[in-house]
Amino acid sequence: MAEIERVGVVGAGLMGSGIAEVNARAGLRVTVAEVGDSAVEAGRSRIRGSLDRGVERGKISADDRGAAWDNIGFTTSLADLGDRDLVIEAAAEDEDIKTRVFGELDEAVGGSEAVLASNTSSIPIAKLAAATQRPQHVIGMHFFNPVPVLKLVELVPSLLTSAETVQRVTDFATDRLGKESIRAQDRSGFVVNALLVPYLLSAIRMVEAGTAAAEDIDNGMVLGCAHPMGPLRLADMVGLDTVKAIADSMYAEYKDPNCAAPPLLQRMVDAGLWGKKSGQGFYSYT
Numbered sequence: 550m551a552e553i554e555r556v557g558v559v560g561a562g563l564m565g566s567g568i569a570e571v572n573a574r575a576g577l578r579v580t581v582a583e584v585g586d587s588a589v590e591a592g593r594s595r596i597r598g599s600l601d602r603g604v605e606r607g608k609i610s611a612d613d614r615g616a617a618w619d620n621i622g623f624t625t626s627l628a629d630l631g632d633r634d635l636v637i638e639a640a641a642e643d644e645d646i647k648t649r650v651f652g653e654l655d656e657a658v659g660g661s662e663a664v665l666a667s668n669t670s671s672i673p674i675a676k677l678a679a680a681t682q683r684p685q686h687v688i689g690m691h692f693f694n695p696v697p698v699l700k701l702v703e704l705v706p707s708l709l710t711s712a713e714t715v716q717r718v719t720d721f722a723t724d725r726l727g728k729e730s731i732r733a734q735d736r737s738g739f740v741v742n743a744l745l746v747p748y749l750l751s752a753i754r755m756v757e758a759g760t761a762a763a764e765d766i767d768n769g770m771v772l773g774c775a776h777p778m779g780p781l782r783l784a785d786m787v788g789l790d791t792v793k794a795i796a797d798s799m800y801a802e803y804k805d806p807n808c809a810a811p812p813l814l815q816r817m818v819d820a821g822l823w824g825k826k827s828g829q830g831f832y833s834y835t
């Protein structure tokens with residue numbers, strides 16, 4: 550089976566741009582697909598900014614930044630991903646959008662042996678696989694934000710993913726991207742979000758109940774448990790819209806009240822207070 554050399558990434562948001570960056574830094578040729586020119590421009594500057602930060606922090610040389618940058622191309626058409634060996638979908642956490650993207654990717658790659666992976670945090674891989682004619686080549690490949698910094702990739706085979714695809718993607722994640730992988734069953738939230746999201750929701754319920762101020766809750770976990778950041782700042786960084794989407798998927802799967810989005814989270818999302826990406830969440834970023 551051919552080595553994975555050409556990678557496609559669907560979506561250049563927070564996660565997609567980070568995924569494109571780590572692939573390009575690993576020497577892979579990357580094509581990033583976005584829905585329109587302004588989304589392409591936003592993704593381009595996000596990747597550029599992160600590569601620049603990598604140089605400032607001494608993580609990569611200026612030459613490596615140039616090489617990584619040269620490895621990345623952009624398109625507004627999923628059909629342009631037809632020649633890819635691996636496509637990693639990182640579109641919005643919305644089942645309808647992701648299902649449509651998988652249907653289109655399936656057409657684009659045709660009868661090739663390309664792997665179609667999803668960076669979903671909580672949508673069943675089996676549902677995405679069912680939108681294609683190639684479920685044996687579909688797998689979950691879940692990265693963590695910030696992608697260039699955090700080492701983990703969760704690999705999530707569906708009931709129909711072939712053992713060969715699992716091995717191919719495991720080798721790729723470790724040998725080519727230099728990540729550590731863990732394997733999880735195709736259950737909403739997989740391992741990390743199944744533990745993390747109820748914790749974030751508990752912190753939001755604490756704010757709602759007036760138990761403590763956001764800063765005090767966060768300082769409690771940073772100073773008392775040595776977490777790198779507190780749950781409310783982390784929720785802001787992940788995006789409150791995304792936290793709510795993951796909570797909704799997990800609630801639909803488990804019917805566990807700990808996974809139910811509290812009203813404060815719902816209202817903040819309704820109001821466009823999506824955290825760092827919108828400039829305001831539990832903290833202000835303007």
Ligand code: CAA
Binds near residue numbers: 603608698745
């Ligand atoms: N490229 C490479 N390295 C970079 C970089 C870049 N663009 N930007 C920063 N770094 C490196 C820095 O050099 C530094 O490395 P050292 O520790 O070796 O010096 C490290 O990353 C930390 O960077 P900073 O000093 O800029 O920032 P910080 O110390 O304040 O840490 C943080 C910031 C990495 C975000 C840290 O607070 C953290 O890890 N927070 C928790 C993040 C987390 O839990 N993420 C998971 C979210 S859940 C998710 O993503 C999944 C989902 O589905 C919701």
